[in-house]
Amino acid sequence: MGGLVWFAKKRTGLDCLRKERGKTMKFHSFLIKYGEIGIKGKNRYLFEDALVRQMRYALKDVDGEFNVHKAQGRVYVDAEGEYDYEETVESLKRVFGIVGICPVVRLEDQGFEQLKKDVEAYVAEVYPDKNKTFKVEARRERKSYPLNSMEINCELGGVILDAFPEMKVDVHHPDIRLNVEIRKEIYLYSEIIPGAGGMPVGTNGKAMLLLSGGIDSPVAGYMIAKRGVGLEATYFHAPPYTSERAKEKVVDLAKLVAKYSGPIKLHVVNFTDIQLYIYEKCPHEELTIIMRRYMMKIAEHFAKQNNCLGLITGESIGQVASQTMQSLAATNDVCTLPVYRPVIGFDKQEIVDVALKIDTYETSILPFEDCCTIFVAKHPVTKPNLERIIKSEQKLEEKIDELYQQAIDTTEVIMCR
Amino acid sequence: MEVYLDNSATTKCYDEVKAIVGKVMCEDYGNPSSMHQKGIDAEHYIKDSKEKLAKILKVNQKELFFTSGGTECDNLALIGTARANMRRGKHLITSSIEHPAILNTMQYLEEEEGFSVTYLPVDENGKISLDELKKALREDTILVSIMYVNNEIGSVQPIEEAIHIVKGYNRNILFHSDAVQGFGKYRIYPKRMGIDLLSVSSHKIHGPKGMGVLYVNEKVKIKPIMFGGEQQKNVRSGTENVPGIAGLGVASERIYSSLDENVIRMRELKKQLIEGILTIENTRIHGLTGEDSAPHIISAGFAGIRSEVLLHTLEEKGIYVSSGSACASNHPAISGVLRGIGTPVEYLESTLRFSLSEFTTKEEIDYTLETLYNCIPMLRKYTRH
Numbered sequence: 001m002g003g004l005v006w007f008a009k010k011r012t013g014l015d016c017l018r019k020e021r022g023k024t025m026k027f028h029s030f031l032i033k034y035g036e037i038g039i040k041g042k043n044r045y046l047f048e049d050a051l052v053r054q055m056r057y058a059l060k061d062v063d064g065e066f067n068v069h070k071a072q073g074r075v076y077v078d079a080e081g082e083y084d085y086e087e088t089v090e091s092l093k094r095v096f097g098i099v100g101i102c103p104v105v106r107l108e109d110q111g112f113e114q115l116k117k118d119v120e121a122y123v124a125e126v127y128p129d130k131n132k133t134f135k136v137e138a139r140r141e142r143k144s145y146p147l148n149s150m151e152i153n154c155e156l157g158g159v160i161l162d163a164f165p166e167m168k169v170d171v172h173h174p175d176i177r178l179n180v181e182i183r184k185e186i187y188l189y190s191e192i193i194p195g196a197g198g199m200p201v202g203t204n205g206k207a208m209l210l211l212s213g214g215i216d217s218p219v220a221g222y223m224i225a226k227r228g229v230g231l232e233a234t235y236f237h238a239p240p241y242t243s244e245r246a247k248e249k250v251v252d253l254a255k256l257v258a259k260y261s262g263p264i265k266l267h268v269v270n271f272t273d274i275q276l277y278i279y280e281k282c283p284h285e286e287l288t289i290i291m292r293r294y295m296m297k298i299a300e301h302f303a304k305q306n307n308c309l310g311l312i313t314g315e316s317i318g319q320v321a322s323q324t325m326q327s328l329a330a331t332n333d334v335c336t337l338p339v340y341r342p343v344i345g346f347d348k349q350e351i352v353d354v355a356l357k358i359d360t361y362e363t364s365i366l367p368f369e370d371c372c373t374i375f376v377a378k379h380p381v382t383k384p385n386l387e388r389i390i391k392s393e394q395k396l397e398e399k400i401d402e403l404y405q406q407a408i409d410t411t412e413v414i415m416c417r
Numbered sequence: 418m419e420v421y422l423d424n425s426a427t428t429k430c431y432d433e434v435k436a437i438v439g440k441v442m443c444e445d446y447g448n449p450s451s452m453h454q455k456g457i458d459a460e461h462y463i464k465d466s467k468e469k470l471a472k473i474l475k476v477n478q479k480e481l482f483f484t485s486g487g488t489e490c491d492n493l494a495l496i497g498t499a500r501a502n503m504r505r506g507k508h509l510i511t512s513s514i515e516h517p518a519i520l521n522t523m524q525y526l527e528e529e530e531g532f533s534v535t536y537l538p539v540d541e542n543g544k545i546s547l548d549e550l551k552k553a554l555r556e557d558t559i560l561v562s563i564m565y566v567n568n569e570i571g572s573v574q575p576i577e578e579a580i581h582i583v584k585g586y587n588r589n590i591l592f593h594s595d596a597v598q599g600f601g602k603y604r605i606y607p608k609r610m611g612i613d614l615l616s617v618s619s620h621k622i623h624g625p626k627g628m629g630v631l632y633v634n635e636k637v638k639i640k641p642i643m644f645g646g647e648q649q650k651n652v653r654s655g656t657e658n659v660p661g662i663a664g665l666g667v668a669s670e671r672i673y674s675s676l677d678e679n680v681i682r683m684r685e686l687k688k689q690l691i692e693g694i695l696t697i698e699n700t701r702i703h704g705l706t707g708e709d710s711a712p713h714i715i716s717a718g719f720a721g722i723r724s725e726v727l728l729h730t731l732e733e734k735g736i737y738v739s740s741g742s743a744c745a746s747n748h749p750a751i752s753g754v755l756r757g758i759g760t761p762v763e764y765l766e767s768t769l770r771f772s773l774s775e776f777t778t779k780e781e782i783d784y785t786l787e788t789l790y791n792c793i794p795m796l797r798k799y800t801r802h
Contacts (some may be wrong), residue, residue: 086609087475244457362479 012262026105027085030092032075033100036199050200050228051075051097057262058091072141078106087192094260096226097203098195105188112147116159122188123160123167123178133170134160136290143182152180153378154397167316199228201262206230208303209229209312211254211266212224213246213368216343218253219351220361223342224312225261232306233264234299235270241336241375246368255417256360263349263417268300270410271295275375275402281395284377288322289384290393292331292377294404300335300406312336316346330384420736422619423773424570425598425714431623431671434664435661437462438625441660449657450648459659466666473673474615475606476632482653483662486629486772487597490555490616491562493631493653495592498560499526505589506557506698512537512574515564515752519595520644523562537563543572543704543758545548550579554586556786560590565599568740569754569770570704571714573599580611591637593758602680602712612692613637620659622666628661672775679775683712686773686782693786697793701764703741704757715771716741716755718764722796727769730796734788741768 052075054067059066064083069076079088088198092101107118123134133309138152147155156178157169177390181187209221211233221231235250247268278290299311314325322331332339343351355361393400421429429439441462449457449463468479484490499509511523513536517671526532535553537545545563561583563574576594583590593614596605601622607615614637619628633639633652645654660777672679694700700722704710719727724740731738741755755765773786 084475243452244454247458248457266716 003124017184019085027103028078028079029087029104029187030079030107031102031104031187031266032077032092032098033102033195034075035099035197044370047097047203048075049198051095051306052200053202054097054200054262055092056248058095059088062087062091062286064088074103086382093195095200096196096198096228096260096396097200098198100192101195101289102189102192107186107188109182109184110185112155113338115180117158118186119178119180120159120163122190123164123176126190127176130164130166132175133168133173133177135169135174136160136178136180138180138182138197141181141182143321145182152182156180196226196260198226201225201228201230201260204228205309206232206307207310207312208299208306208308209233209257209264210299210314211235211250212314212364212366213249214314214321215348215355215364216316216351216362217312218314219354219358220312220314220340220342220365221257222266222354222360223357224262224340225257229261231257231394232263232267232302232308234267234269234302236266236298238272238275238296239270240273241272243368245366249363249366250367251416252278252363253360254370254414256358256363258416263415265306266416268412268413268414269298270412271298271407271409272408274400277396277399277403279375279415280336281390285379285381286384286389287391288380289327289330289377290396292322292327293334293389293393296334296339298404298407300337302411308337310340312340312342314343315341315350316343316348319348321382325380325383326383326385330386330389333386377398418735418781420691420785421735422771422777422781422785423739424777426628426683426739427620428774429776430664432623432666434624434668435611437667438660438664441663442563443562445524445659448658450646455524461664461728462659463657466662469666469670470630474608474632476551476608477635479650480608480632482633482649483618483657483665484629484631484653485627485658486620487516487595487618488518488629490597490618490631491516491593491595492522493639493642494616495519495522495560495562496526496642497652498591498593499530500635500636501640502559502591503532506555506559507532508535508555508558509533510550510553510561512539512563514539514543514569514572514731514757515551516565516568516595516597519543519562519564519575532577539754539757540758541570543567543570543754545574545579547575547578547582551582551586551649554583555579556587558590561590563592563594564725565594565596565605565753566711567704567754568598569712570758571598571711572704573603573711576612577610585610586770592772598711598714599791601669601676604676606674607632608634609675614639619665619668622668622672625664625670628658628665630665642681673773675684682699683773683775683777684708684750685778687712687715689779690782690786691717692773692791693695693782697789699763701761701765703758703760703768713773716768717771718760718768719793720763720767722767722771722793724767725769726796727792731769732789733783734792736785737771739772741770741773749802 048070055068062084067078067079089149092098105122136147136153136156140149176190178190201278204227207224207229207230211217225231233254237247254264274294275291278287282290303311318324355364439656445458449460467481470481471478503521511519523534527534537549537553556764563579565576566573570593580592583592591613593613595616597616597618598778599605600617603675605709613634617630617631620626624681639652641652643654648654648657691706701718703716728738755768
């Protein structure tokens with residue numbers, strides 16, 4: 001079915017074909033290979049529809065007119081007229097659920113003799129280096145075509161062998177699989193550009209990302225979104241201790257993640273008063289833990305309010321004092337929703353690698369204070385005892401509910417897309 | 418009637434450019450490096466402008482650096498990369514018909530910093546010869562700079578072919594293009610074409626003067642040529658010219674929003690002007706005139722009349738043009754552009770440059786031709802022989 005797993009292949013002659021645009025051949029369409037969706041049962045259409053929706057969204061701002069449609073268990077993008085090839089491919093590469101993108105040359109059926117010439121021209125252009133093995137794989141949607149698939153394979157294989165004596169046939173492990181699909185028009189394709197993988201966003205509900213200005217949380221959001229989960233985000237703003245620029249940086253990060261996940265509703269919580277109150281009442285070495293417990297509570301409040309099914313954090317075991325096993329247990333304790341920590345087992349460098357790949361790294365390292373770093377104690381507890389933390393929190397009883405409510409009431413919502 | 422046909426020298430500001438420049442100067446006047454809200458507001462204009470330009474050029478925002486104009490772009494591009502890459506070699510290549518901002522910078526690098534420079538000759542149409550380029554490439558070549566559109570005769574250089582040759586020879590050689598006359602007339606995608614550095618000026622596209630932007634591919638090593646507050650990633654220090662930057666963004670967005678229609682109109686007017694001029698005896702259009710030349714530049718020779726005289730005669734009738742031969746270069750190996758393309762001697766001192774913009778009308782061209790028809794016979798009577 002449409003869901004074979006294809007290996008990442010080096011882009012061989014695609015660039016040259018694109019440059020020759022308008023001369024002889026040009027890619028008019030893209031055949032989209034999707035992975036796991038293919039094995040879904042009766043829900044399959046839900047996944048395919050979500051994929052089509054996400055693809056349309058991704059192509060919204062690309063120069064050109066596109067028709068994204070399902071046909072015979074496949075998804076196609078047809079470009080109508082002039083369009084921007086590079087941007088199209090770049091945008092599709094960010095859509096989760098796509099395993100491979102095949103640029104297709106669409107030909108009008110002008111008889112088999114013409115097809116032979118076109119196939120020869122295609123191979124000549126796309127593969128400057130002819131020292132390769134190949135296989136022709138014909139498929140007939142239109143059964144009335146005068147030749148059957150096997151005949152097409154043989155005939156076209158012969159044409160290629162005659163035209164390019166260096167090329168050899170290998171039916172088991174060919175370098176090039178030249179697909180010829182006889183539909184109303186004839187589709188020619190052989191190259192597969194690797195896609196992002198994962199599942200189309202919107203097929204697995206929504207989750208609330210705790211987004212700081214750091215490197216880890218955008219990566220965490222990206223990873224969960226990759227599994228088809230839509231995102232909302234909460235950011236804790238602490239003016240005047242954190243600057244307006246720090247908030248802007250978070251908005252920019254949300255926008256970068258949104259390129260993959262689709263629009264993100266960002267809740268900006270004014271956290272200053274709660275933070276100051278904790279600072280005033282509780283032991284300083286417990287400050288970070290208590291603060292994080294309140295962050296989780298507030299994030300969970302907005303999560304539930306917006307039908308999110310879980311929380312996402314960028315925590316990684318042992319990275320800082322608040323991310324030891326004990327600290328994680330202490331912060332986790334306040335939540336009733338599941339907390340997803342996709343980078344929990346990652347080393348910093350592994351997280352950085354993903355951040356570089358999704359282009360959030362450079363924004364993440366802009367030097368602005370975030371709210372976790374301002375009141376940090378010299379020696380924060382690394383092995384907090386939950387009972388003691390809860391006891392410390394009792395000191396907040398007098399005003400904390402009021403401050404909590406106030407923080408929720410004054411939260412600003414920014415749509416990031 | 419006032420007819421401004423000197424748009425390659427500078428252009429009239431768009432109204433919306435004037436509006437935003439004024440607003441930034443008087444209302445959002447903060448320093449973008451300031452930490453307070455005023456600073457952040459100012460910074461937004463920079464972000465906005467970068468976003469617009471990045472979209473037009475199809476590059477990353479972080480690859481754009483704002484400067485004081487085309488000349489600074491060229492200086493920063495050449496000196497900054499020559500110094501940063503001199504360990505790989507000290508040979509530079511350019512064409513003999515570049516703008517003085519390139520030629521004089523090259524001359525400085527040659528005379529003061531020990532680089533050697535090859536100046537490529539051009540053919541009768543003002544295009545560099547690709548064979549000469551091939552021959553000029555050496556093991557120690559680190560930078561090639563070829564302009565996009567020539568400012569005097571409007572010849573369009575075979576940039577993509579040149580890049581193909583240069584990168585085919587050694588992909589580490591940097592390619593710079595001065596696109597001051599090309600930006601706003603052509604869709605230029607430097608990153609895709611393989612241009613590593615691209616100079617753009619604002620006041621040639623109805624933006625404010627004193628403003629330019631240099632595209633520098635993220636992989637290019639470049640050193641600053643000015644030192645100061647380390648703004649713009651320390652590539653170009655100095656408080657950003659926020660009003661200018663905002664103006665450039667707005668101007669670029671507008672000029673590209675209706676580029677195709679405007680270029681078609683300019684080509685029609687150019688054709689009309691050329692055909693009209695050629696009906697006069699002993700006249701000549703330098704370089705190519707069709708679709709393969711810039712849509713807005715016409716370089717015309719009127720034998721027997723000194724360009725200055727004709728220029729002032731037209732001026733009296735309200736028509737503003739440039740004299741066509743800026744033999745400004747004092748490099749002995751380089752002749753001026755007109756000489757470079759082998760212009761017959763009787764036209765060297767008798768050439769005018771007419772340059773159009775999207776605001777140029779058919780009536781203005783009619784009036785200009787009529788004026789030429791009237792005054793040329795009269796001027797030719799009094800020529801020194």
